[in-house]
Amino acid sequence: MVTRVMVVDERKELLREPYVVHLGGWSLERYLQEAPDHLIWEFVRGEVVMHSPATAEHQELVGFLYRLMAGYCEDRNWGKILTGPAAVQILPEVVREPDLFVLPPEAVSRAKGTPLKVRPALVVEVISPSTRTIDLKEKVEEYALARIPEYWAVDSEKRELLAHRLAGARFQREHLSRGRVESRAVPGLWLDVGWLFQEPLPPAAGCLRELLESSVKG
Secondary structure, eight states: OOOOOOOBOTTSOBOOSOOEEEEESOOHHHHHHHSOTTSOEEEETTEEEEEOOOOHHHHHHHHHHHHHHHHHHHHHTOOEEEETTOOEEEETTEEEOOSEEEEOGGGGGGOOSSSBOOOOSEEEEEOOGGGHHIIIIIHHHHHHHTTOSEEEEEETTTTEEEEEEEETTEEEEEEESSSEEEOSSSTTOEEEGGGGGOSSOOOHHHHHHHHHHHSOOO
């Protein structure tokens, strides 16, 4: 039997404000059977974590990043980039649905079914008001424990990118509000942080061309 879940306010009207809802008492098996594939539902140690629908601004920025990073990976024939709500089993009892993640070449052939049981080289999350604690605390700890080499969190509110790079068992964090952020996990990949906070966003094709022209092919 499939459970239908809706998030409503005190008047029993669908909630329109950003939210994150935790539902306890779930197993991983139930989550895999019942979680809708068109919404962001994550599984964290016996709880389902339901996210409100993303804003247009959030999706526009995710789309911009996807066009840049997918274009780069395709041109360099390096790995593969996927987007949420693709579910990745980060840890035995944790399934997350990152906004974007890059798989290294050796993991591409194993990226099948759900949840994906592969280790991304780079994960990117665009922070929303309702997910700030999750993105900057919970996921930082989980991604480090899962030995994911690199994690970028884009904070549109503070207009900065937080680059987390694995050093031993923990991430080292760098705050960037301008200039380039260069990936250590994806060879040659970089972004101009200023691109992410322009209004409107710059044309992705021109940014990709600049990226490709200044990156040396490996």
